[in-house]
Amino acid sequence: MASTLLRTTPALRAGLRASAARPAAAAIASTTFVRGKATLPDLPYDYGALEPYISGKIMELHHSKHHQTYVNGFNSAVEAVAEAKAKGDSAAAAAQAPLLNFHGGGHLNHSLFWENLAPHGKGGGGEPEGKLLLWDKITPEAHTTTQTAINKDFGSFETLQKQANTALAGIQGSGWAWLVKDKTSGTLGLVTRANQDPVTGNLEPLLGVDAWEHAYYLQYENRKAEYFSAIWDVINWSTVAKRFEK
Numbered sequence: 393m394a395s396t397l398l399r400t401t402p403a404l405r406a407g408l409r410a411s412a413a414r415p416a417a418a419a420i421a422s423t424t425f426v427r428g429k430a431t432l433p434d435l436p437y438d439y440g441a442l443e444p445y446i447s448g449k450i451m452e453l454h455h456s457k458h459h460q461t462y463v464n465g466f467n468s469a470v471e472a473v474a475e476a477k478a479k480g481d482s483a484a485a486a487a488q489a490p491l492l493n494f495h496g497g498g499h500l501n502h503s504l505f506w507e508n509l510a511p512h513g514k515g516g517g518g519e520p521e522g523k524l525l526l527w528d529k530i531t532p533e534a535h536t537t538t539q540t541a542i543n544k545d546f547g548s549f550e551t552l553q554k555q556a557n558t559a560l561a562g563i564q565g566s567g568w569a570w571l572v573k574d575k576t577s578g579t580l581g582l583v584t585r586a587n588q589d590p591v592t593g594n595l596e597p598l599l600g601v602d603a604w605e606h607a608y609y610l611q612y613e614n615r616k617a618e619y620f621s622a623i624w625d626v627i628n629w630s631t632v633a634k635r636f637e638k
């Protein structure tokens with residue numbers, strides 16, 4: 393899923409390898425690349441479908457303007473790297489690393505975010521089920537092979553929500569909070585990332601919440617805690633579960 397969201401060129405890969413790229417950019421380079429430019433993904437629901445939890449106006453601006461800007465910025469940075477490579481200018485290629493990280497991360501994060509949401513009562517809200525939530529609700533056979541779940545790693549779903557909201561509230565400036573899975577241990581955890589830094593390395597992003605003001609301000613103004621509380625009503629746990637079980 394996420395591995396197919398970023399599309400770039402061999403020149404970018406070469407540029408990134410040559411540029412001693414920052415960790416996030418290196419992670420972008422490690423994804424599966426497809427020739428061609430990054431494009432804005434369609435939403436799997438209408439802009440107004442998440443109301444009243446997230447207004448249609450916010451969704452329209454967030455998707456068609458903000459996300460499109462990250463797509464455009466990423467493609468421009470990729471082109472700049474290609475041009476620098478053609479000129480043999482490794483310094484110019486390396487100078488694009490912050491832009492690749494910011495716009496590439498913005499494209500990746502938002503692509504994951506849209507899939508993390510669904511209209512309330514139509515795939516959105518409620519509680520996670522199955523292996524993701526309760527190891528004691530599944531078969532004993534599966535129990536022995538299921539090492540992680542929300543109840544095991546957080547104590548309860550309510551505790552996860554509380555800790556996530558605390559993490560979101562603690563973000564200074566712009567950033568994201570993510571429910572992640574450690575790829576080695578399978579353990580769940582919560583992490584925050586500043587700006588558009590993507591979740592990389594040994595962590596698999598399962599669920600991200602955008603804490604940028606553009607994600608809520610038109611509707612919630614300075615009451616961002618209300619946005620963090622409301623978004624649970626439109627979380628698509630099916631998507632989270634699929635990423636968890638991948």
Ligand SMILES: [Fe+2]
Pocket residue numbers: 454458502602604606607
């Ligand atoms: Fe955003």
